[in-house]
Amino acid sequence: MATITVDFDGDCREVGRKETPLGRNSHGRYSAKCGVPRYLDMCDELGIKATYFVPGYDAEQHPDLVREIVARGHEVAAHGYLHEGWDPGEAEPELLRKSHDILTPLIGKPPLGWRSPGGSKNEQTMRTLLELGYIYDSSEKDYDLPFMADVPRDTPRRLMTLPNNVSSLDDYPFYRVSYTPPSAVLKHWIEEWEAIRTEGGFFDLTVHPRVGYGSGSPARANVVRNLVRHMQDSGDVTFVTLEELARWCLAHEAQWQRDWRKEGAPDARQ
Numbered sequence: 001m002a003t004i005t006v007d008f009d010g011d012c013r014e015v016g017r018k019e020t021p022l023g024r025n026s027h028g029r030y031s032a033k034c035g036v037p038r039y040l041d042m043c044d045e046l047g048i049k050a051t052y053f054v055p056g057y058d059a060e061q062h063p064d065l066v067r068e069i070v071a072r073g074h075e076v077a078a079h080g081y082l083h084e085g086w087d088p089g090e091a092e093p094e095l096l097r098k099s100h101d102i103l104t105p106l107i108g109k110p111p112l113g114w115r116s117p118g119g120s121k122n123e124q125t126m127r128t129l130l131e132l133g134y135i136y137d138s139s140e141k142d143y144d145l146p147f148m149a150d151v152p153r154d155t156p157r158r159l160m161t162l163p164n165n166v167s168s169l170d171d172y173p174f175y176r177v178s179y180t181p182p183s184a185v186l187k188h189w190i191e192e193w194e195a196i197r198t199e200g201g202f203f204d205l206t207v208h209p210r211v212g213y214g215s216g217s218p219a220r221a222n223v224v225r226n227l228v229r230h231m232q233d234s235g236d237v238t239f240v241t242l243e244e245l246a247r248w249c250l251a252h253e254a255q256w257q258r259d260w261r262k263e264g265a266p267d268a269r270q
C-alpha cells in the first residue's frame, strides 16, 4: 500500500510571509509553471494516481491547473489558504472554510482531506474539518499506519488520520536541511520502502513540486520516478489516493487494522 502526495506549495508560501515572490523568493512559482505539469506527466507515465494538496491562494491563482489535476484522475485536497506555517489561532475556522469554498467548484465536489501546511492543528481544527465534511487528516507524525482520530471526543462522526512522516518520507529535510544529493535520497527512500514493505506497512511519500526545498526540478523529480518504478518492480504494491484509502478504512473499520499487519496491505482501490 503506497501513496504519493504532492504538496503544491506555490508562491502562497512567500505571499503568506509578506515576501514578493520574485527573484530569490520565486521558488514557489516553479510549482505551477514546471513542477506540477511535470508530476502530472510523470504520474501518467507511471500509471499512478496521486493526492495533490493545494493551498487556497494557489488554487485562486491557477484554477485551470487545479481543474487539470482533477481531470487527469487525481485527488485534490486542502492545505491551508496562504500555507499558514504558523498557528492561525481564532482565524483558522474561517481560513479552512475559505479554502474549502475555493476548492469545491474547481474540484467539482467538496475536498475530503486536509493536511496542515505547517503541522499546526488543535481540537477546533478537527471540529471544523468534521463540520465541513472532511473524512481524513494527514498531519500526524506519531504512528506507522492509518488510525481513527481521537479528537474531538464529543461527536459520533469519525475522521481518519493518515500519518505523514516528514522526517524521512518527505523531501524537505533532505533538500533544505542536509542538502542530500538526489541519488542518496533515492537510496534512502528505497530503504524505507523495503523496510515498510517487509512489515506490511503504509508508505506515504510527501514531495513538493517547487524548487528550493522541493522535488520539482528534473533530477529530483527523477528520484520519485525511479522510486515508483522500483516499487512497481517489486510486484506487490498498490498506489491509491488518500481519499480512496480513507474511504476504505472507514468502510472496513473492523477489518483494516487486523488485516494490515497479518495479511499485508489491503487493496483500497475503488
Ligand SMILES: [Zn+2]
Pocket: 007, 008, 009, 079, 083, 117
Ligand atoms: Zn505545504
